[in-house]
Amino acid sequence: MIRRSDFPKDFIFGTATAAYQIEGAANEDGRGPSIWDVFSHTPGKTLNGDTGDVACDHYHRYKEDIQLMKEIGLDAYRFSISWPRIMPDGKNINQKGVDFYNRLVDELLKNDIKPFVTLYHWDLPYALYEKGGWLNPDIALYFRAYATFMFNELGDRVKHWITLNEPWCSSFLGYYTGEHAPGHQNLQEAITAAHNLLRAHGHAVQAFREEVKDGKVGLTNVVMKIEPGDAKPESFLVANLVDKFVNAWFHDPVVFGKYPEEAVALYTEKGLQVPDSDMNIISTPIDFFGVNYYTRTLVVFDMNNPLGFSYVQGDLPKTEMGWEIYPQGLFDMLVYLKERYKLPLYITENGMAGPDKLENGRVHDNYRIEYLEKHFEKALEAINAGVDLKGYFIWSLMDNFEWAYGYSKRFGIIYVDYNTQKRILKDSALWLKEFLKS
Numbered sequence: 097m098i099r100r101s102d103f104p105k106d107f108i109f110g111t112a113t114a115a116y117q118i119e120g121a122a123n124e125d126g127r128g129p130s131i132w133d134v135f136s137h138t139p140g141k142t143l144n145g146d147t148g149d150v151a152c153d154h155y156h157r158y159k160e161d162i163q164l165m166k167e168i169g170l171d172a173y174r175f176s177i178s179w180p181r182i183m184p185d186g187k188n189i190n191q192k193g194v195d196f197y198n199r200l201v202d203e204l205l206k207n208d209i210k211p212f213v214t215l216y217h218w219d220l221p222y223a224l225y226e227k228g229g230w231l232n233p234d235i236a237l238y239f240r241a242y243a244t245f246m247f248n249e250l251g252d253r254v255k256h257w258i259t260l261n262e263p264w265c266s267s268f269l270g271y272y273t274g275e276h277a278p279g280h281q282n283l284q285e286a287i288t289a290a291h292n293l294l295r296a297h298g299h300a301v302q303a304f305r306e307e308v309k310d311g312k313v314g315l316t317n318v319v320m321k322i323e324p325g326d327a328k329p330e331s332f333l334v335a336n337l338v339d340k341f342v343n344a345w346f347h348d349p350v351v352f353g354k355y356p357e358e359a360v361a362l363y364t365e366k367g368l369q370v371p372d373s374d375m376n377i378i379s380t381p382i383d384f385f386g387v388n389y390y391t392r393t394l395v396v397f398d399m400n401n402p403l404g405f406s407y408v409q410g411d412l413p414k415t416e417m418g419w420e421i422y423p424q425g426l427f428d429m430l431v432y433l434k435e436r437y438k439l440p441l442y443i444t445e446n447g448m449a450g451p452d453k454l455e456n457g458r459v460h461d462n463y464r465i466e467y468l469e470k471h472f473e474k475a476l477e478a479i480n481a482g483v484d485l486k487g488y489f490i491w492s493l494m495d496n497f498e499w500a501y502g503y504s505k506r507f508g509i510i511y512v513d514y515n516t517q518k519r520i521l522k523d524s525a526l527w528l529k530e531f532l533k534s
């Protein structure tokens with residue numbers, strides 16, 4: 097049985113959330129609309145038309161939620177700042193929004209919980225979208241101004257910062273598949289948006305070096321273990337290529353200052369433009385990569401797909417998201433990232449959506465305890481294999497707005513009754529509480 101004491105003494109355990117998924121108070125105290133406010137209010141974009149208008153009402157209940165974090169015994173808490181709560185029009189400051197995050201940080205510190213702050217977790221101010229959003233090169237400078245302001249505001253107390261959460265999702269789900277806000281479906285736009293997201297990241301890192309001398313800054317990517325879905329040689333080839341599209345595309349420029357050549361070649365072959373501006377800014381050195389790991393992705397060669405591959409379902413047990421439970425992929429990707437980029441790592445998200453049912457005031461989510469134990473074991477294995485892994489944030493602290501899936505998917509270790517906003521520690525939270533003492 098894995099124990100907390102098996103991990104390095106200074107290893108931190110925490111949980112993660114994001115502003116639009118938990119805060120609510122969408123139209124309160126001067127907050128402006130984000131692209132997700134508009135997207136979720138557009139009929140047909142989210143399950144049941146669910147929105148983040150109220151969510152978990154964390155904006156008002158943050159003290160109660162921090163008490164629950166303390167009861168569990170968390171070392172740290174990763175949350176995101178709502179850019180449109182700080183700058184409703186993308187430029188001018190909304191002081192009430194700033195005040196909220198000062199209160200949140202102070203309450204965390206008062207309870208000995210270390211804040212890890214994500215500057216951007218998908219809720220772009222709609223006012224900036226109207227100026228072109230991630231397709232407008234100027235967005236990087238708007239982001240730099242926002243980042244500089246937040247570093248100045250919170251940098252005396254917050255020493256761990258993440259510029260972007262999963263730019264792959266913001267660009268490819270937001271601009272290619274259209275599953276996420278702003279719901280475009282244009283591959284060239286996705287490539288352009290990805291580049292401007294990385295430019296924004298680089299500008300924020302430069303600002304960080306000027307504003308927060310004793311802090312650490314990194315980038316969080318979704319990291320998928322890409323494997324061939326059958327034994328055909330061409331499926332092994334496409335698996336390597338998809339790894340470049342999804343993983344290397346958002347890591348290589350940040351460390352090496354260039355995109356993976358195989359992927360650039362394929363895009364170019366398809367007549368797509370791959371930007372190369374500001375690679376020096378994009379590759380401004382960072383202190384760590386954040387790793388959001390959930391599952392593996394199986395791909396097979398498919399001439400009918402514009403990029404030559406298609407996804408296939410694996411036969412391992414799956415979560416409520418239909419994602420295979422594959423702890424080995426966490427180990428594999430941690431070692432891969434260490435060997436390729438030689439940077440410290442934090443697991444900034446790992447967790448599962450489960451068939452959580454409230455029964456007599458309890459949620460017996462043993463499947464989630466097993467999931468976490470197996471992934472903790474693989475994280476420890478990676479540390480013992482030489483990976484400089486510094487922490488592990490469970491997704492998520494509490495059930496929340498799961499983007500296009502609305503409130504249908506429960507990832508939390510704390511159950512949220514959305515009718516009453518009552519929080520109930522699931523068995524996984526009780527297990528974690530004991531683990532953190534072990």
Ligand SMILES: N#[N+]C[C@@H]1[C@@H](O)[C@H](O)[C@@H](O)[C@@H]2O[C@H]12
Nearest residue numbers: 114261262388445491498507
């Ligand atoms: N889906 N899913 C769960 C989770 C999502 O809720 C987070 O906001 C993202 O950072 C990442 O996709 C992972």
